[in-house]
């Protein structure tokens with residue numbers, strides 16, 4: 001009977017959750033006490049769990065849905081992320097590798113539609129999640145990251161994807177992004193930013209309004225696979241017809257999913273409000289920004305005029321265990337700050353006021369890994385966002401809802417819903433191999449930022465990491 005790994009509650013909440021929680025009048029929802037039944041029980045109250053619940057209520061409003069959340073809804077990655085609402089054009093090659101060209105392109109389009117659907121859902125349901133659609137600047141921050149952007153656009157066009165990305169000249173990248181470090185890149189118009197915790201808490205409110213029962217402070221300790229699955233919690237149990245495991249990185253504690261994902265931290269900091277100084281850099285359009293590294297920097301300007309910036313691939317989990325290292329970045333926040341100061345030297349006097357961290361579930365294919373646990377169609381899981389889950393979790397919710405409702409549609413039938421296409425090696429190879437590749441990537445990318453290509457051995461080891469973006473240097 002699968003035991004679920006414990007959730008360590010963060011002692012310090014992200015800037016986003018702190019902001020969202022002061023706006024709420026009610027305390028968190030009470031934990032489950034006693035035994036209840038449900039048609040569908042969802043473990044995890046992040047975007048995936050909440051979109052799944054909402055989609056079930058949309059398709060089959062009478063369904064009795066219960067969400068069990070160990071912390072508070074949005075306490076995981078959904079309340080801690082960078083708030084970049086991105087589609088999947090950057091992953092279209094990964095999608096095609098797993099699903100074939102027709103479905104890969106369809107999914108890439110669907111994820112981009114999700115960017116608009118999130119905005120529309122917020123508007124229709126009175127969720128002020130600071131949704132702002134101004135596109136994404138994906139920039140090179142060293143000459144060694146100046147790829148053949150034209151070839152990339154041509155590649156997308158060959159797939160029938162016109163106008164989804166366009167080349168940014170070095171001047172335009174620097175001007176719009178407000179940094180002389182930005183040496184050109186790509187502009188994706190269909191991208192937005194949100195205040196992520198307000199989105200998570202808004203989804204929770206709407207789910208409650210639509211009759212979903214949510215228990216917060218209720219970790220599921222054990223999933224007992226009987227005729228009707230039973231979810232054991234500290235003070236009760238849920239007996240359900242069907243179950244969705246929407247626990248993101250924590251799912252790596254399950255034997256079956258351990259090799260489907262690696263758990264990495266992503267670390268974030270936020271500056272004090274400094275709107276005037278930020279405007280002086282020229283970054284006034286509200287665009288989201290990412291650089292071209294694998295240990296990617298991602299940033300946005302918040303509504304109250306801070307820069308919130310993160311960096312991927314900090315800590316690595318041993319055996320998929322989400323330890324306290326995934327709640328607080330500690331010294332890793334210094335590396336994030338170095339990135340910020342490098343991009344925006346004129347912000348040097350602006351202090352850092354917040355630092356937090358969260359866990360990312362990276363699959364080998366860089367795409368979703370959804371399926372039936374142990375082939376049991378009553379227990380579905382969904383992981384593998386690989387660092388881009390804000391918009392794609394809406395798709396994740398569709399896949400889970402269609403599967404649980406036994407609908408025969410494009411979502412239940414997607415290739416992404418048939419388990420992991422490729423697994424990671426077993427421990428300890430995965431962990432120590434992962435540390436080696438991460439360290440080589442760090443050395444390589446820091447060296448590239450100094451304008452020096454890393455040595456052959458370091459480059460060879462770093463190349464074992466799945467590339468975030470098609471890497472095609474100009475010369």
Ligand SMILES: Cc1cc2nc3c(=O)[nH]c(=O)nc-3n(C[C@H](O)[C@H](O)[C@H](O)COP(=O)(O)OP(=O)(O)OC[C@H]3O[C@@H](n4cnc5c(N)ncnc54)[C@H](O)[C@@H]3O)c2cc1C
Pocket residue numbers: 004005007043044045046047048049068069070071072073074075076077078079080081082083084085086218219220221246247248249250265266267268298310357358359360385386387388389390391392393
């Ligand atoms: C720092 C950071 C920055 C990121 N930035 C971006 C970004 O800018 N753009 C983007 O697209 N994506 C980003 N991501 C990824 C994105 O946040 C996630 O892919 C997305 O939030 C996943 O949603 P989820 O609901 O699957 O997971 P989560 O939000 O993590 O929800 C899982 C929930 O399950 C709960 N849980 C776990 N185990 C149990 C249990 N046994 N019982 C009950 N509950 C349990 C957890 O408490 C948690 O609330 C980032 C992630 C991090 C960590």
